[in-house]
Each structure stands twice: as C-alpha cells, then as structure tokens.
Amino acid sequence: MILRRTAGRKVAGSVAALAAASLVLTSCSQAEDAATSATDAASSAVATTTAEVVALTVEDNYGTHTLNAPFERVAVTDNRSFEILSQWGVNIVAAPVPLVPKTLRDKINEDTVEANLGTHKEPDLEALVAADPDIVINGQRFERYQEDMQTLVGKDIPVLDFEPRDGEDLPSELIRQTLALGTIFNHEDDAQALVDDFNKALERAKAAYDPSKTIMAVNTSGGEIGYIAPGKGRFFGPFFDMLGWKPSLEVAGGTNNHEGDDISVEAIAQSNPDWIFIMDRDGAIGAKDGVLHGEALIKDNAALQNVTAVKQGNVVAAPEDTYTNENIITYTEVLNAIADAFESAK
Template sequence: MSTQMLRGASFAALALTAAFTLSACAPGAEANEEHAVPAETTVTITDNHGEVEVPVNPERVVALDNHVFETLDEWDVPLVAAPKGIMGTAWPDYTDDAEVADVGTHREPDLEAIVAAQPDLIIGGYRFSESYDTIVEQNPDAAVIEIAPRDGEDPMEELKRETEILGQIFDREDEAAEITSELDQSIADAKQAYNGTDSVIGLITSGGKIEFAAPVTGRSVGPVFSALGLKPAIEQQAEDTSHGDDISVEAIAAANPDWIVVLDRDASFAEPEPGAVPADELIAGSEALQGVTAVEQDQIVYLDSDFYLTEDIQAYTELYEQLQEAFAGA
C-alpha cells in the first residue's frame, strides 16, 4: 500500500474515532446543561416587618429611604421613582433624570406616582414610614420593604444591616461587605485617635438657632458618642430626637466643651429656611462662646453639608474619618 493510501486510512480512522467520541459525549453535555443550577431569581430577606420575598436585581425599583440612595447610585442601580423633594442635589443621577418619576416629599407624597411606575421593588420607610400600609395596598404586585435603622437598636449596626440586605437584593454582597468594613475601620481609627478625656458636645443649627443634639439619642451627632465612647460635656436625654433640644449659648459656655460637633441643617438645602445663618457664624462667631475651649482652640467639627439629607453608612464613615483626622491633629 502506498504512503498516500496509508495516510488516508489513518485520517479516516481518526475521523471515525472523533465522531464516536463526540456522539458519546453529547448526551452527557446535554445532561449537564439540564442539571445546571439556575441563577436565583428571588431572595428572602428580613425587613422591619418580617420575611419578604424580593426579586434579585429587580428591573423597576422605587426608593424612598434616603439611607439607600448613595449605595444604589454607587452600584448604578436605576430608579423609576424617588422623592426628589427631599434629595437636594446629592444624587443628580436620579434627581436630574426626567425618566425618574417624582414622589414628592413625605409631607406631601405623590403615592400615585409609585403606582404609575409599576415597580418590582419599593424600598420604603424612614421619612415615608407612615405611608407604608397605603403603599403595600396600592402595589400588590411589588415587593415592599422597609430596612431603615430601627428605633432602640445600635444605629451603626443597623446601617450595616441595611447595606447587607441591599447586597443580597442586588447581588453585590462583596461590595456591601467592603462598605461595612470601611465603616468599622473608620470607627476603630477615630477611637484610637480620641484621647478618652476631652469633653464633646453635639449641636444642630437651623433657622439661625442652635439646638442641642443629646449624646446617643440626639439627631445625627448623637450616635457618634456611643460609637466612639466620647465624654459628653452635657449629660441629657433627647426630648426631640429629630430637630434637637433648646439650649442657650450660656449653657454651652458653662459646659465648656473641648470639642463641638455640629450639624448645619440649612446647609443641606439649596433654599435654606428663612433666617438661616451658617453654623460657623452662629458658633465660632458668637461672642458668648469665645472663651469656650473648643472655640479658642478651633476644635469644631462641622458635618458634611449634605449630612442631614443622607445620614447613610457612607456619611458616617466620612464623619468618623473627619473626627479621626481632627483628634489626631489636636
């Protein structure tokens, strides 16, 4: 037999062997495809009311809770409706998008805008908590959840819980873990920088007035005391946990805090309340407070101008980093 004929026979044999092998393997491949584990389409989470089955990576999302906007924005989650009236200019990707319906404000909500948006998921709660029952009733085909920090629980742990739930829903658990880890690290760093003895007072300014943010229970600044173990210059429970309690500049001067941590509510809005005065003018510029250690030594920490709008896990992480830098530089 010629060399050419031998080669032809060899090639034919190889072809038959390959064909046999492929035909033998094909059923197995089909079986593997048939038994492949499908991607999860829903996840059961525990919100502030109980267990709720929620779609994974829902396509049509309504968000009403200010705590979640920054995280959703970072993850490029589109919204079909949001309360633009209480979002300021912090999230232009949502507020400047005409395709995102405006739900208004919690005081005058346009709940019909939610229905018209035909959402798969509604993240309610926080300022919109009073509308929860109505929202559930009006949107029977949507999953409605409330995951905002709950009263009586540790605020920082609640922000971490909220972030972890968002990670489950939007299949971003690794990113959620990174966000919560950054919060933990910022707290640890600020604790280490704080000397443990300097006295601190929390204040809120609005409409030209100074209000007291009570340690632990006071708005925005209060949780920082328990998180960092700060020594309060004034020991007092909050009467108004939302807007702060009455306090005079004389009382602040008498307490003589080493540090002042301030939330300027007016700074969060493009159109501040009538009579608004910048926080630094009210505090550092006050004649009655010139002898206070915090003022004399320029140990006043002003929260980010958007803090009142956000109050989210990212805002607190940035605040602890800000405090760490201030304490370390003192």
C-alpha cells in the same frame, strides 16, 4: 450545429433545472436551519432568563420575605439608600425628588426618574403606582406610608424597610441595611467593602479619642443652635455611645428632634466643651438669606468666643448634606473626619 445547440440547450436546461432544484433544496435547508436556530435561540433565551431569576430570602423590619431577583424598576423613598444605590448604578424609577440629597441631584432628579413622589408631607403615592416598580425600598421620612404603599402596589411587589430600629446598636443597623441591599441588588462585594470601610473608620475614631476631653454636639437650623442629646439626638447622638464620648452637658429629657432640643448659647458656654460637632440642617435644606449657619453660627457667636473648642479650633461640621443623607457612607466620612481632627490635636 442546430442539433448540438438544441442538445446544448437541453443539457443547459437540465443543468438549470438541477440548479434550481438544488437552490430550492438549499433554500429549504437554510430556512429549516434558520428556524431551528431561532427555536434554539428562543429556548436559550428562556433558559438564560430562567437561570437569571434568583430566589432570595431577606429579613427587613416587617419580617422575612422571599424575593425573585433581579429587579429592574426600583422605587426608593429611603434617604439612607439613595447614595448607596446610586453608587451601584441601580435604576431608580420613582423617588421623592425634593428629598434627594443635593449632592446626588445630578443623578437622581426629575429627568432621570419617571415618577416624582413629592415629599413626606405631601406625598404623591399614585405616582408610585404609575411608575410600575418591581420593588420599593422604603424608610426614614416615608415610613408612615408603608402600609399605604404596599396596598397600592399590590402584595406581589415587595415594599421593604431597613430603617435603624429603636433600641438597637446603630453600627449594626447600618451594616444590616447595607448588606441587605447588597444581597437584593447583587452587589454583595460592594456592600461588604462599604461595611469594611465603616468598621475601619469606627475603630480609628475610637482609638483617636482622648476620653478626658468633653464633647458638645449641636444642630444648626434656621439660624438657631439646637442641642443634640447624647445617645438620642439626631445623627451625632449615637456617636457618644459608639465612640465613648464624654458629654460636656447632659440635659434631662433629650429627644431626637430634627432641629435639636432648645438650649441657650450661655448653657453651651458654661459647659465649656473641648470639642463641638455640628450637623447643619440648613446646609441640607437651604439656609435663609443672611442667616448664619453651620460653623459660622458657632465660631462667630460672641458668647462662645471663650469656649475651649472655639479657641482651639476644635469645631467639626458634618458634610452639608448629612441631614438628608444619613447612610453608612456618610457615617464613614464623618468618622474619618473625626479621627483626623482628634489625631491632629494630639
């Protein structure tokens, strides 16, 4: 029995030794496999990362740029871009928060961005540098700081500007900007959808307009009514060319003043427009307490009560945030609203 036990122990020991050796070999093999897998995974990750980098060629107002997409840290100072990029879920790390359209402040605010760049009157460009963006979409109110921003972020960080250019057709310029943003942020289909919607709304508004009807466009600001010059004035100015509108009044020396040009309500009344279109600046930046603005400023004005547009209810206001949100989506909404109004009046 003892010999058997001893033999048994020797056999058991041998089995244990073999098992231990096998375990060691298995562990080594597993370790090697794990190391190989880790190496393969790392190689795959590098390959994937490399594959995801896409070289793009984009032309903005300053020339042609070669970009390496995707972009993860996007700074935006252009009011025409906020809604588009927000709709696409683009991560915005820096923005002039006080200038963000109020309809977007639940998405773009001091809690969602890392750097508040202030306003165009008192910009905090050092905050832009601290946000470490990999691209900057500049334009509109911040155009004057283009060179300053490029110098601060460095030549390797693109600072792009797609602001509609003077002398160019506005619809084409809005489309140019939208398609460029779609290319940069890999939302080509979404950008094309916005363009298609815009073109449809534009054609619809053109078809609905009766060319015998006269148009007056105004800007309400600080309780005052400003004249929006056909072809030149803020927002509604280009609509005269876009839709072939016949102005009820043409004032020499019209400008694109952000509050509109000076005009008396008597001059508006004498021109007797069939339609009045309003961009309410107060609606976007906040009206003073007790001050009438927008449609109320027109409809409640005693001097305008006998104007055809007021008597027939042909007064149309753009969305309240238009003054700070003049992008292709806003233009599409307004064009459709214009078409609705013209069609219902026929």
